[in-house]
Amino acid sequence: MKNFLQTAFAALCAVAAVTAAPAQDADTEKGIERYRQMLKEDPWSNPGLLDADRGEALWKTTRGPKNVSLETCDLGKGAGKVDGVFAELPRFFAGANQVMDLETRILWCMEKIQGFNRADLIKRPHPGGGQPVKELGAMATYVASKSSGMKYAARLDKPQEKAMVALGDELFHRRSGPFDFSCATCHAAEGLRIRLQGLPYLESPSEAKKVIGEWPAYRVSSTHVMTMQHRLYDCYWQMRMPELQFGSDASVALIAYLTKNAEGGEISAPALKR
Ligand code: HEC
Numbered sequence: 001m002k003n004f005l006q007t008a009f010a011a012l013c014a015v016a017a018v019t020a021a022p023a024q025d026a027d028t029e030k031g032i033e034r035y036r037q038m039l040k041e042d043p044w045s046n047p048g049l050l051d052a053d054r055g056e057a058l059w060k061t062t063r064g065p066k067n068v069s070l071e072t073c074d075l076g077k078g079a080g081k082v083d084g085v086f087a088e089l090p091r092f093f094a095g096a097n098q099v100m101d102l103e104t105r106i107l108w109c110m111e112k113i114q115g116f117n118r119a120d121l122i123k124r125p126h127p128g129g130g131q132p133v134k135e136l137g138a139m140a141t142y143v144a145s146k147s148s149g150m151k152y153a154a155r156l157d158k159p160q161e162k163a164m165v166a167l168g169d170e171l172f173h174r175r176s177g178p179f180d181f182s183c184a185t186c187h188a189a190e191g192l193r194i195r196l197q198g199l200p201y202l203e204s205p206s207e208a209k210k211v212i213g214e215w216p217a218y219r220v221s222s223t224h225v226m227t228m229q230h231r232l233y234d235c236y237w238q239m240r241m242p243e244l245q246f247g248s249d250a251s252v253a254l255i256a257y258l259t260k261n262a263e264g265g266e267i268s269a270p271a272l273k274r
Contacts, residue, residue, distance in 0.1 A: 029198060039220075039272045048141060048218030048270030051133050051225045055142030058135050064114025073109035075102070075143065086147035087267060090256045092160045099164040101255040103140045103229045104247040110136065125246040126230040133216070133225040140227050141216045144269035152213055152265050156256060164249075168257025171250060172203070177241040183254075186235075202258060209265030212258050217273045225270055228255055 039045055059070050059082075075085040076093070090101040096108055110116040127133050133141065156165055175182040184203060186192060192199040201207040216227040226234075229246055232254055236244040244251055 035274075046218055046270065046272055047223075048216070048225045048272070049145075051138045051216075051218075052142045052145040052270060054132075055135075055138035055140070059139050059142055064110065064116045066113070066115040068114055070106070070109050070113060070139070073106070073113055075105055082143050082146045084147050084150060086144045086269070087150040087153050089154055090156070090161070090164065090252060090259060091154060092158045099160050099252055099256060100247075101228065101252050101259075102143060103136060103227055104252055106136055106139050106143070107247050122246040126227075126233055127224050129222045129224075131224060133227065133230075137216065137225060137227045137230065141225050141270050144216055144267070147267045148269055150267050152209075152259060152262050152267060154256075154259050154263070156260055161256065164253045164256040165260045167249070168253035168255070168260075171254055172257055177239045179240055181239045183235065186238075202261065205261050205263070208258060208261035209263075212262035213265045213267035214269060214271030214273065216269055217271045219273045221274055226273070228258075 043049075062069050071080045073079070074093075074095075075081065076088055076091050077085050086102055089105070090099050092099045093105065093108075098104075098108075100108065107118065107121055110121060111118045121136065125134060125136065127137070132138075154161075156162065172183040172187075175185070186194065186199045187202040190201050190204075190207075192201075200211050202211075212228075215231060216225050218224070219226045229244075229251055232251055233244045233246075236242075
């Protein structure tokens with residue numbers, strides 16, 4: 001009963017908190033924007049670059065039960081190619097018979113090439129507050145950084161890829177869970193905010209183009225790099241849904257849908273977020 005009441009109360013608060021931004025908040029918003037701008041003006045102040053470096057070393061180091069590096073991992077442009085691959089993900093990988101986003105593909109390579117145990121890797125895939133991004137996430141940060149400055153150009157035109165985008169669209173709009181929220185509740189209108197945070201209008205291509213290419217991103221408030229899988233895990237947590245499984249079809253579908261919306265948008269990973 002207590003749990004039910006707590007949940008119901010939290011739901012009311014959450015519903016009340018998703019509101020249109022009143023005009024007087026514009027100054028706060030401007031202040032936050034200026035703070036982000038200052039960090040961006042000095043690119044070397046971005047601690048996410050340290051994780052990209054750590055990821056590069058991990059990528060090239062012989063590791064795992066098979067004691068090999070990931071330099072033979074094919075991220076879509078041939079074994080070992082890292083430059084520009086992130087700009088064309090997610091994509092269908094015939095060998096795996098699956099559509100995969102960057103993180104799911106690295107997971108696959110760690111399992112198949114290095115012999116790591118998949119269940120161990122996905123048990124606790126994301127860092128807690130203040131902890132550095134996990135090894136897989138650091139490698140994702142490294143690979144994504146190698147597409148920085150490019151534009152999203154995932155083709156997403158194969159039948160399997162189109163099906164994933166459609167599934168992501170469906171999931172984005174489906175209300176469920178104890179709050180009866182969908183992603184669209186928070187991300188399908190302009191100018192919404194929850195407490196102090198602006199809620200990006202991810203359904204709109206012009207907005208999606210601005211933010212999707214920023215991930216993996218260094219999040220100042222939690223002092224670590226957060227990957228896109230982690231971002232979605234966290235939003236599902238906010239919806240009080242069951243945990244989003246790392247590399248699951250649901251996670252890949254949502255990323256495919258968001259990437260499609262962001263088509264043509266610039267990649268600036270790892271970017272700095274509030
Ligand atoms: C209860 C409201 C809520 C719901 C529902 C929600 N999110 Fe979020 N989402 C947020 C908040 C708050 C942030 C921004 C957090 C911040 O500023 O750090 C965010 C940020 C994001 C971002 C990063 C945007 C950026 O600015 O770079 C993505 C992508 C995202 N959400 C996707 C989703 C998806 C997909 C779903 C559905 C599975 C979802 N969200 C459901 C509240 C929500």
